[in-house]
Amino acid sequence: MASGIFFALGAGLLWGLVFIGPLLLPDYPAALQSFGRYLAFGLIALPLAWMDRRTLAQFSRADWIEAAKLGLVGNILYYLFLASAIARAGGPLPTMIIGTLPVVIAISSNLRDARRDGQLPWLKLLPSLALIAAGIACVNQVELAHLRADPQADFGRYALGALLTVGAVACWTWYPLRNADWLRHHPDRNPRAWATAQGVATLPLALVGYLGFWAWTAVSGSSLPMPFGPRPAEFLGLMFAIGLLASWLGTLCWNEASQRLPTALVGQLIVFETLAALAYALLLRGTVPPLLTGMGVVLLVAGVVWALRVKPEPLAADAHPA
Template sequence: MWIGVVCGLLAGAMWGMVFVVPELLSAFTPLEMAVGRYMAYGAIAFVLMLPRLRNLFGRLERADYFALLRHALAGNIVYYMFLALGVKLAGVAPTSLIIGVLPIAVTLMGRNDHGAVPLRQLAMPLLVTAAGIACINVDVFQHAAAAGASLANTVIGVLCATGALLCWSWYTLDNARYLKRNPHYSSAEWSALYGLSSGLIALVIAAIAFAIFHGEVTGAAGAASGRNWTLFWICNSLLALGASVIGNHLWNVASRRVPITLSGQLILFETLFALLYGFIYKQQFPRPLEIAAIVLLIAGVTWSMHVHAQEEELSPA
């Protein structure tokens, strides 16, 4: 189990980069960033799996194609678009509040899975985790000095953030269950197939968007806005390699080795690393509530891991 925990921690370290790249590419739309990231992910996955491409496709069954399609949409493209739209329309604070419920949502949704620890034993760790999430979001609300947005935009943004939460929670559970039912695919193989399917879908979306919005995407107005396409592809390629290829592979390893209820808690490492990278990028120290949130989140995850370790020791071989 502890190998799975370490892999989950490292996956969170990779995924935390996702929150810095939009700051670097603020001149680009969420659609462009999503399509760029997953096209790069698909290209890297294709190169990595090229020597085994014929063998892998020969082993794919009908159910695998459907699984890859739904995982690429729910776990990557649709999730990222919902999240980006939520931030744009409702702001960072409401969106982060909703997405911050993810670990608890995954734990609750996976409570009936094999190996899941009874919720009564996780009540206190979940409460500590919820307190940490609350501290983060209270701090964000207190320091958000943004102009007032319309009620309609805020409602739509909240709905988009809720959609992102549901997409990622469902993907986390469905992916973990599918991997455990299909051990004949290694974590690296499934991650490569997942990346290739995401890249193909992103390519289709890019072609449609280019045909409809060609003037807005690549015209003189885009050049005048200072959009640096070289930086765009460098950032998205690094993000695709680190967060998608390496991060997803590590997460697949973790998904096979830890119970569903614990995997929900391990997702919190993404939040912690995102905070760390944000502090480094902005060159500032965390505020008191942010420090409290970090301490509570670490305490909640550690407590949850301890409960799972005890349960594993007591379980019959």
């Protein structure tokens, strides 16, 4: 339990870095950032795959297809939605909508995986979910007030950003559940090798996407300088940094946590990503968080701490999850 929580915390701190990419590169389209990040991730995975070649050779064709599906939905599509949302709504709102993932994943897993992991009793889980939801509501209230105070604010663009973030939530509700299924069905496999396999499987998808976007800019007459945009050094440096730290190392930490903790519980620990991303966004904004934001963070942490006290209960042989 302790090591699983530690790995989930590490994954959250690393994954929080992905929220600052669109803030540091506002002049780069979301598609270029998404394909660029995972192209970098795939290239980083190649030498790692060589080191794990004996383990990867044991993966079946079905395993590689599953790695490609996880890479497409949990990596490329997720970040495409998220980067598009941040470009339209800024950092904090998408961060806090993504913060609903602990609630969404916990409910989904409790409905789907109770027979495998044991069921987290709904009445005992409810206070944790309520605290997390209240924390998210507090921070969202601050961001809406911040938006109203801006005379140039575009509420339509802001709303579209929120909608795109919902797409990111859908992608990342599917990903950890599906990823946990594979890891639980293959307890003898190394989580590091599985993280590397996802990087390798994502590489051709990201390459096709990157080349396709390049071709689209040429056909449409876009003024964006390709292949690396107006600030090549910053773009490449950030993509490889996020590819290594967030995509590979973050996925490794998450895989380690997923093998040690029930899916419903590890899903709630994604709140660490929310807290890290919010902290990074506020640091970039250069502002001290308001009292209500601080209260929201305290509620989020309290919800996670409460969740850690809830233990799964095995279902009776003839019972069905509620």
